[in-house]
Amino acid sequence: MSNREACRIVGIDERTGQKWRNGRHAYGNRKALPPIDVVAAPSGPSRYLRETDRIHIADRLREKATIRVIAAELGRSPSTVSREVRRNRTMGTRGQWHYRPHAAQARADARRPRPKPRKISQTPELRDEVQGMLEEKWSPEQICHALRARFPDRPEMHVVHETVYQALYVQGRGQLRRELAGALRCGRARRRPQRQANRRRPRFTTPMVMISERPAEAADRAVPGHWEGDLIIGKDGKSAIGTLVERATRYVMLLHLPGDHSAEAVLGALTATVQTLPAQLMRSLTWDQGSEMARHGEFTLTTDIPVYFCDPASPWQRGSNENTNGLLRQYFPKGTDLSHHSSEHLIAVADQLNRRPRKTLGWETPAQRLHKLLTA
Template sequence: MHLREDERIHIADRLREKASIRTIAAELGRSPSTISREVQRNRTVLHGYNNRWYYRPHAAQRRADARRPRPKTGKIGGNPRLRDYIQDRLERRWSPEQIANQLRRDFPDDLEMHVVHETIYQALYVQGRGVLRRELVRCLRTGRARRKPHRQATSRQKRFAAPMILISERPAEADDRVVPGHWEGDLIVGAAHKSAIGTLVERSTRFTMLVHLPDGHRAEQFQRLLTDTMRPLPPQLRRSLTWDQGNEMAGHAAFALGADMPVYFCDPASPWQRGSNENTNGLLRQYFPKHTDLSRYSRERLDEVAAELNGRPRKTLGWDTPAERMHALLATTRQ
């Protein structure tokens, strides 16, 4: 039986944690040869490094889907029992997401009765997959006869004078945290949006740096202070910076030139594209509560807080601390 996308995500997570192929296979109830073949077949080798590679689960899923013969009957269309179950819940005004989760509760050991909510939407809307009764779309909360397309980032009005480079163009090596030097950044904002602290997290080590903004976060000031923060790092630790489309980054072109570090922008309303930074900002709110004046915190206090966060052991780092990982990288660059 083919690997599912959630299994590929599990493989990617455990590979990052240095689990063995046999351990991963046992956890998934699969043969070790199946897992080994999957990794060999769908991994991506870093350009110029024959022995350096990473495994991206969603890319692996796309490759696997592309290799399968088409056309074929969808999962819902080929399983009358599943189709009837879904149609019954749709008639009772259940959402596709509610149905998908209830299927796993009602049939925990029957994988043929498991689908994700997007599969249900496609069975309703996508031409050629409309295996559910078309009139059931009226039972959805929106009741739309068609899915409303999301506005594409490329169709938005220009936000900055200098063109933005979107995250889709960021090097693939940054996605799986294999190569250090890729950072995520944001602001945590104080009362009435009048004060802020810049937050920076390195993706592979989770190392945190804080940017002191005593005079506010207007674009020109922010660009200068951000450059001063990042420029002292060695080139190997200045590979990229990912930010949201906030006004404080209007000077991104000047920063990229001054720090010799490209900037990539997240898609609108997509905080998960800076997941490490979002998580760190949540931790920082323990020290810098919302709706307070953040300008009253000194440079020394920001350094103390960053040192405390960087000194915490992290499960995702094998219980190393971010500080230990960063010090090891800096020692390597000096050799």
């Protein structure tokens, strides 16, 4: 609207409205005053932008405010505001883009109703392609990339892997449901719920030293002696084998736990294993927050080795150990009783892994890399 029309609607003088919009002009010895800086109240706990938020965005865009400034005023992420403006802007009569809050609100309301028709169910050709790849034991992520390579110029044939999972778990009916266990590698007939990390209760009450306090020399893998540990669990959770991996060399050691994997059993096996190593090869140990490490304080007092704990639901903070556990499943498959394996067999398995060339080590073996670091 023009300044005159806006002032008429609001009920103020045109000159007053001009000052409100553009700031007071300088005259005489007075400096120009800036425009009125209206800061909206934070949006609060609402997940979605509300109409008042959109009105504030439109006002501040007219005042040439940046996206980051607007986001800070609303208490939102800059990407949220940027995405809102990009998705809900409209083309003006003069070929210019404008952001209109009420039209943006109407668009958002129209997109929100659920359930929505799903892409795979609406496109028979896409459904046949996905089903054929699933029958070939392809993962949803492999299907996603294969469709983009096979149909580069047809967006209607492109999906993300989450769309495939949704079609299997949410839409699965009849024959699709019966084939589900054989279609996915995990073999699950229903989706496993994931607990949120901030809602997980601690496994033990002993004070923990978190991984954020671990020395920098452990993070860059420059100095040997920093280890990562975990358990691989056997059938029905009744048996386990402890795993230790050295971060710089990927050298593997296995803990024999024939009876159980309680905190006391893990403490004894872990203490006996690390005492066979030279002092310069045992500087720290990183573990997850499993209950088997409830007596980590006693372990530190006995061995003088600090224990650092990963954040909840953060297995990537022990990446070397997680990768090694996957390799060990070739020797100790899931769903088998691990208590039948003797300590001699565990030593032989670890020795075989330590003599296997690794790409991440420049095709050296962990044993060779460890020997090289020790001699240096």
